[in-house]
Amino acid sequence: MSIVPEYTQEVKDATDHLYKLVKDVIPPMEWEVKAPYIYRINKLKKEKNVVILAHNYMTPDIFHCISDIRGDSLGLAREAAKTTADTILVCGVYFMAETTKVLSPEKRVLISDPSAGCSLADSITGNDIRMLRKEYPGVPIVTYVNTTAETKAEVDICCTSGNAKKIIDSIDSDRILFVPDRFLCRNMQTQTDKELIEWSKGSCEVHELFTVDSINEFRAAHQDLVVIAHPECPREIVEASDFSGSTADMIKFVEERRPKKVLMVTECSMSDNLTGLYPDVEFVRPCNLCPHMKKITVENVLETLETMSPEVFVDSEVIKGAQKSVERMLEVK
Ligand code: SF4
Structure with a gap:
């Protein structure tokens, strides 16, 4: 103690x-x-x-x-x-x-x-990726960064919510397996003509809780409310919002646009953290916390x-494989 x-x-x-x-x-x-x-x-x-x-x-x-x-x-x-x-x-x-x-x-x-x-990282394993390769031979596999090192080591390339479109565009194939977040996959599908194949088991347990009704209620209660949503949210939430982007994009939006009142449709602590940095912006909070x-x-x-514990250990072969997927992503300009 x-x-x-x-x-x-x-x-x-x-x-x-x-x-x-x-x-x-x-x-x-x-x-x-x-x-x-x-x-x-x-x-x-x-x-x-x-x-x-x-x-x-x-x-x-x-x-x-x-x-x-x-x-x-x-x-x-x-x-x-x-x-x-x-x-x-x-x-x-x-x-x-x-x-x-x-x-x-x-x-x-x-x-x-x-x-x-x-919930996203836990929804898929390296073994699942090997099964997908057999089921979809030759189809490139992109994984969202919210995955274990073992999963990253098995895929072709990683992406973040901020660069997902750029990564999809860079791949020379009309069909892409996009795992594990099915909502991010559906949100990205609206931005590309390529066929994105989703992993049905993957979703963020925090972002999937938001509803269009609750957004409408917030809008009714707060005049001129600007709603910005993370793309891990279901498609209808993104459609009901004024802007959608990664956490970095959401912060940039607040920094540059300085909305009077903003609803950040994402994990609640992010609004708490920005409150201290942007006192001129009122953050309306939908309180969905990530228990993890x-x-x-x-x-x-x-x-x-x-x-000086607990320490994180990752197998050296897994590290090499995961590094390749991350490095390929970083090479995409
Ligand atoms: S908010 Fe929690 S459950 Fe959702 S993606 Fe982030 S870590 Fe995973």
Whole structure:
């Protein structure tokens, strides 16, 4: 069990500047509980030469107060590979920690709760890909980055929600297997004449919960509401929205357009995290939280830094195969 300092004057002085970014979403009493953890984490990561990554869906205490690199899963892994740190601690779900290990095999990669899964990554395996190759001989296979390293190692190329169209366009085939997210596949199908074959078992358990009725209710309750949706949402949600894009695209949209009121149809913590950065924008929150992302807390991050575990291991052959799929994606201009 970690021993944490009290909320002393020393802790207060060292963390007050961080509280400014999260004060709208973390009440003062809760902050006094979290601040000692944040203080200890920020000291320990320097002493142990650890870089902390935080996905956009982490809670604001993690996202704003302890992380060194923030963003989407591939962006985090790519940036982490450039650091000189010996150890990378991933605040996100397990496939993200694996992707980080694939791009930084020589570094130690830690994740505070290895049971933090993902309904998309868990929907398909390397064996499923081998079966698909037999069922659809010669048809190229694209996988969304939300997959295990083992799945990435078996496919032809990876994609993200931000570059999926570019990757599809780059493939010299009229038929493409696009796995595992069937909703992302259907959203991409509207942007290409190629036939995209979906994996029927794959969906994000957070984004599939949104309904057109709830969007209409939000629009009725908030005049001039701008609705922006992640493409992991079902097709009808994207159609009911004003804009659709990856988490990075959604952030860019808010940064550039500065809507007065915005509904981000994605995991709820993203709105909490942007609140501190864009105080002139009102974020209307549909509160769908990812239970896997929420397994990562400042409490277990501190414990991970103290024990330097649990560590993420990926088989070296799997790393080589997954690297190829990611590298092919990065080569597409
Ligand atoms: S939000 Fe969806 S896609 Fe992201 S980790 Fe959670 S279940 Fe997976």
